Amino acid sequence: MVQLDFTLSAGPTVATPRTLAALGMPITYHYDPDFLEAFRRTERKVAELFRTTNDIVLMQGEAIVGLEGAARSLVSPGMHVLNLVQGVFGKGMGYWLTDFGAVLHEIEVAYNEAVDPAAVEEYLDAHPEIELVTLVASETPSGTVTDVSRIGPICRARGVLTLVDTVSGVGGMEFLTDEWGLDVCVAGAQKCLGGPPGVALVTVSAGAWQSMLANERAPRSSYLSLIDWKTKWLEGGVFPYTPSVSDMHGLEACLDQVLEEGVDASIARHFASADVARAGVRGMGLELWPASDDIAASCVTSVRLPDAVDHIEVRTHVREHYGVMLSSGQGAGNLIRIAHMGPTASGLHPVVGIAALGRSLVDLGQPVNVGDGVEAALAVLSNQQ
Amino acid sequence: MVQLDFTLSAGPTVATPRTLAALGMPITYHYDPDFLEAFRRTERKVAELFRTTNDIVLMQGEAIVGLEGAARSLVSPGMHVLNLVQGVFGKGMGYWLTDFGAVLHEIEVAYNEAVDPAAVEEYLDAHPEIELVTLVASETPSGTVTDVSRIGPICRARGVLTLVDTVSGVGGMEFLTDEWGLDVCVAGAQKCLGGPPGVALVTVSAGAWQSMLANERAPRSSYLSLIDWKTKWLEGGVFPYTPSVSDMHGLEACLDQVLEEGVDASIARHFASADVARAGVRGMGLELWPASDDIAASCVTSVRLPDAVDHIEVRTHVREHYGVMLSSGQGAGNLIRIAHMGPTASGLHPVVGIAALGRSLVDLGQPVNVGDGVEAALAVLSNQQ
Amino acid sequence: MVQLDFTLSAGPTVATPRTLAALGMPITYHYDPDFLEAFRRTERKVAELFRTTNDIVLMQGEAIVGLEGAARSLVSPGMHVLNLVQGVFGKGMGYWLTDFGAVLHEIEVAYNEAVDPAAVEEYLDAHPEIELVTLVASETPSGTVTDVSRIGPICRARGVLTLVDTVSGVGGMEFLTDEWGLDVCVAGAQKCLGGPPGVALVTVSAGAWQSMLANERAPRSSYLSLIDWKTKWLEGGVFPYTPSVSDMHGLEACLDQVLEEGVDASIARHFASADVARAGVRGMGLELWPASDDIAASCVTSVRLPDAVDHIEVRTHVREHYGVMLSSGQGAGNLIRIAHMGPTASGLHPVVGIAALGRSLVDLGQPVNVGDGVEAALAVLSNQQ
Amino acid sequence: MVQLDFTLSAGPTVATPRTLAALGMPITYHYDPDFLEAFRRTERKVAELFRTTNDIVLMQGEAIVGLEGAARSLVSPGMHVLNLVQGVFGKGMGYWLTDFGAVLHEIEVAYNEAVDPAAVEEYLDAHPEIELVTLVASETPSGTVTDVSRIGPICRARGVLTLVDTVSGVGGMEFLTDEWGLDVCVAGAQKCLGGPPGVALVTVSAGAWQSMLANERAPRSSYLSLIDWKTKWLEGGVFPYTPSVSDMHGLEACLDQVLEEGVDASIARHFASADVARAGVRGMGLELWPASDDIAASCVTSVRLPDAVDHIEVRTHVREHYGVMLSSGQGAGNLIRIAHMGPTASGLHPVVGIAALGRSLVDLGQPVNVGDGVEAALAVLSNQQ
The missing domain is CATH 3.90.1150.10 (Aspartate Aminotransferase, domain 1)
Incomplete structure (x- = not known):
């Protein structure tokens, strides 16, 4: 070979030399004032990337930790959820939703096609009991995208929350969290940002927080908990667990490059x-x-x-x-x-x-x-x- | 300032320059043959560090993801668990055990003291219903240690499984997993190994696997799942999710240094x-x-x-x-x-x-x-x- | 752009990530015992690359510092020197030789051709007054090579010293210093070794040292002096000036890779x-x-x-x-x-x-x-x- | 040990992590447009550090290459030069000056003392034949400094050129090249700048260039030549030899840090x-x-x-x-x-x-x-x- x-x-x-150099910078204590400042600065840069004023949660782990944490936090038993499937990641979300107790609705198309926003609109109108729509912005395994720009507003207009897997969908395609009315979005750094594969970038709207806090089954005191990040870190300045100092350095570096490029x-x-x-x-x-x-x-x-x-x-x-x-x-x-x-x-x-x-x-x-x-x-x- | x-x-x-350089090495695809080989090689080095022939699971995330995953996997509702408490980490484990449905037994001492192995022996003899003992080898927040070398064999002799938080307890103190009969041990790289803070090192004995597999409530298809790592990766060669290539490079580098030093x-x-x-x-x-x-x-x-x-x-x-x-x-x-x-x-x-x-x-x-x-x-x- | x-x-x-990481290793004092050992180890690795038991001198600067130092050390006024020209680097050496007082002989061919070893043999036989032959193993600007394997022995057999510019000629083509009887060879690290562009690798035979030491005009107490390196460093363990710690780290790393590859x-x-x-x-x-x-x-x-x-x-x-x-x-x-x-x-x-x-x-x-x-x-x- | x-x-x-990371950045071709721009940018930053509008020459090699090049360029046979000696570096300059044909004058004090500017003034007034004063701003081996702020203007007022060894004298002590009227100053990066030990930073005044160009014995077509840098690079945009791309990256990084700090x-x-x-x-x-x-x-x-x-x-x-x-x-x-x-x-x-x-x-x-x-x-x- x-x-x-x-x-x-x-x-x-691939990561750029600058991102790699950042990953190799000295590891400091996570409560060092310099690191605390860097962490908060990085959150703001993520928000800028996502075009959002929603809260940012930076979970330590591959992006899927954010997806699982978000889905578990949003879904309560018996909740009606519409899952859009045009590839394996969308399909997998459906299995999770069922596991977590949702009543699953799905619109599924062939894995080389995309779900039609009009079909979503029609389905939601026909099923007002649906409280959450889950979708994948960029189905990396099949190389296709979903039109989030149209689906987001359709859901928002009906008061339906959205959970968007946009792991490979920021930095490489338009993604306007607030303008499209998206509630929870989860991305990774190791795709279009060229960053490290160990951090999940999550945005959470006020409505989504409300739903999570009201959900008895939402993870708390757990590695999967978004609520922990809200109550301990965002509100209390205490990390729920030690974040990866190295990954945060790498993340900030790749964000800097994308933001400098535009x-x-x-x-x-x-x-x-x-x-x-x-x-x-x-x-x-x-x-x-x-x-x-x-x-x-x-x-x-x-x-x-x-x-x-x-x-x-x-x-x-x-x-x-x-x-x-x-x-x-x-x-x-x-x-x-x-x-x-x-x-x-x-x-x-x-x-x-x-x-x-x-x-x-x-x-x-x-x-x-x-x-x-x-x-x-x-x-x-x-x-x- | x-x-x-x-x-x-x-x-x-602090990490050494060599470890930092490894963290800054190019990021490759996780299924690149070189990375697959590096991952498996690193597992073997972890086993050598732990002095064990048990399976090694390298979870992506701070060490606590391994502790939570292990506790959730081992504990089934109604199971009697003895938790040893001599500091905040031990105390926290008790809260988890209760959350996960265990019947909690605790031996607790002041946070500047250590639990006496004799007390453990006595307690287990008095409570044969206990199936699992949880303990912290090195209580980092108070700077004290537990005598795992004695407690391990006491449990093993009674057929009681052990879950040992040894996050800061490998590389800096004697830790003989197999000789002491320890079932599940969880360490981090960012302590005595001087490695990156984004990976959990877990060892699992055959008995522990058996217990987990028999546990309906053990996490499956989840970021917290040890069983996923067993069935997908250890047995099937497929990662349950993308591991952090960078962290694995850093982990191998710090292990190399400890093993070269001895x-x-x-x-x-x-x-x-x-x-x-x-x-x-x-x-x-x-x-x-x-x-x-x-x-x-x-x-x-x-x-x-x-x-x-x-x-x-x-x-x-x-x-x-x-x-x-x-x-x-x-x-x-x-x-x-x-x-x-x-x-x-x-x-x-x-x-x-x-x-x-x-x-x-x-x-x-x-x-x-x-x-x-x-x-x-x-x-x-x-x-x- | x-x-x-x-x-x-x-x-x-391009340098490999491993070489770049070495260039970025901590800078130590040049008399730190670890650096002294690394410097001597690197000399041995250069000798291995050159297939020689001659002395190795590692000068701080682009390869040309070694070429100038060697030419100035070897050439005394009135000395007859045969310069082989098949490109701009060979041509430039001729200008230097004249500057340094040599009586210049040249065999020159078109810049897309190579000097014929037979012509060298004939010329030397016709001009027994020639004491030194200068040639370029690999004329990088025109992408051509000279047959050093035949010219070296021709010179050696006649007691004529050789000064070989092999800046891009080690690591990418056969180069057998001792077998071919070459006296002074100068290479750079930034070509086939993929190393840093700040160090000159020089090999010097006993005969060449003898000639240099006998040459009153050879640089002494100078940045260009090979004799300083011999008397101060090789014999006395004292650097004539501070070597670049970083470049030496980079050099050793790229040598390691070539030697590991073979x-x-x-x-x-x-x-x-x-x-x-x-x-x-x-x-x-x-x-x-x-x-x-x-x-x-x-x-x-x-x-x-x-x-x-x-x-x-x-x-x-x-x-x-x-x-x-x-x-x-x-x-x-x-x-x-x-x-x-x-x-x-x-x-x-x-x-x-x-x-x-x-x-x-x-x-x-x-x-x-x-x-x-x-x-x-x-x-x-x-x-x- | x-x-x-x-x-x-x-x-x-020691170099900072940021400087080390710069040293480990990818090596590019020295005529890559990005590198050309970086080289010129770095020259400007050196000028800022030296507080000068004089030309900047960045020679590849330890600082001593700049000192030797400058001394050889300035000194013509028979020229009267006053050398100030308060340590081993000053003493060494005297040996060089003699080698290069100067008529040597020296003011020498004990190696734990400093030359008195008044003594310099007196000596110059008594010896109007002196055309050049050489001095060491910071005698690193004995840890003493010379008052360049007073000696510089004394020389300038008398039309006497100055050659200042300030290898460890920029970044750690005041050094005002233009205000003090200094003609040629030579520094290294590996001292107060915390940079790589492979580059010489030289400033040259118009008067010094004039003197060098008029000096038949000044090095030309040589690694030691300042004139080559002037005619080929500063005026022609062609490097006299390949500069070390890595060292320049490291140099710029350490300059950035000093300039950002102030x-x-x-x-x-x-x-x-x-x-x-x-x-x-x-x-x-x-x-x-x-x-x-x-x-x-x-x-x-x-x-x-x-x-x-x-x-x-x-x-x-x-x-x-x-x-x-x-x-x-x-x-x-x-x-x-x-x-x-x-x-x-x-x-x-x-x-x-x-x-x-x-x-x-x-x-x-x-x-x-x-x-x-x-x-x-x-x-x-x-x-x-």
């Missing part, structure tokens, strides 16, 4: 790389996984693989022969994913992915035209300058 | 620094918090403060005037703690703590003899060479 | 990447600069540019539009250079260079077939696995 | 630490080396050792037993030096030096009162807050 030269996976993605510029950069990647895929004669470009994620391009090859086999071949780490389908189908996420949403990175994927498919006997793919990708890139 | 020059707090403690040498180093610190405290005319040196922790020296000053006030003064970060009592009493933990368990570090604490007390009007304290500490240090 | 994504320049080249494996890796690069260049329909592949450097592929475009213009376009840093001709001609040097002599790196160069030439109106170039390069790479 | 815990040596000194604040910090150190030395019953506090350096406190112990023996003992690296006399006498330089000019750092030195002297049988020394130092420190 050759050495790893390029990481183009769908998160954790959130909109960061988003535009992801879209530009996605255009390059898609042109390359099509140029090679391969098919994109998403049903249309409208719903294709800006942070990862998912490619439908020919039936003759398997996604794990392809991922392994690319890594072992060309030193490039791509992502496989992760349950969504026989697809392979070239991410352009954080620092890899830039310049020739997608071309590296195209070349590695294309040549690997040739190696595996598939009739792929790598040269045409690379030329098509370069033509798009050239036009972007 | 002056700048921070020395961190002598009781965890997170676990016994690392322990001896902590004991040596504790001797220096205690001599300095007494030399200044101050009193140690622990009732006897036998039960004083090797990783942190807790000092009983004169009533005229408050521990938070003292900690703040030391930090703001002398750039040294100590730890306060954290609920255990009016005490201040000078840690010698990981890299700070070395050479003149405790002397820095003595000088900073002593002069601060003088500043605050206390009749402390700093020069005598420093001389006493130096005399001990000189003899150690 | 877009951001820098890929550095494929001909030195300084010098031969490192060389093979450079040759493999050169094959990929040349196939790509030819596949695009472009011409290589060196007259034949036999004399093409393994660490950098120089490409003859169409007359219609200028090398600086091309380098600038590639950097500004595609975020790739290539090297221009540096005086050798209208050529552009894609380096595969140190860490970039690996996998798809040359393909990135081909794509960026090719598309830039298209942008500039040249009829280049980028897709064919990339396919040709990938075909070679695929066969190497 | 115990491990190194504290570096309190007189340069290289040069005056940085100086005040050094003076404060010197006060603490001197109080500690005297409190222990030891004698300072400088004849008076007026001429004691702010960056290093030199202590006269009792005759019964040798400075190398003491330095070794302190390092081997207490993990603290001090500096010995380096030829200036039987003295030991505790530096408070760059990051170690802060808080309790001098106290660490006092404790380690004091206890070591006790170990070696000297009647030193460590406790009193530490108390005296702490008393001064307490008053500074």
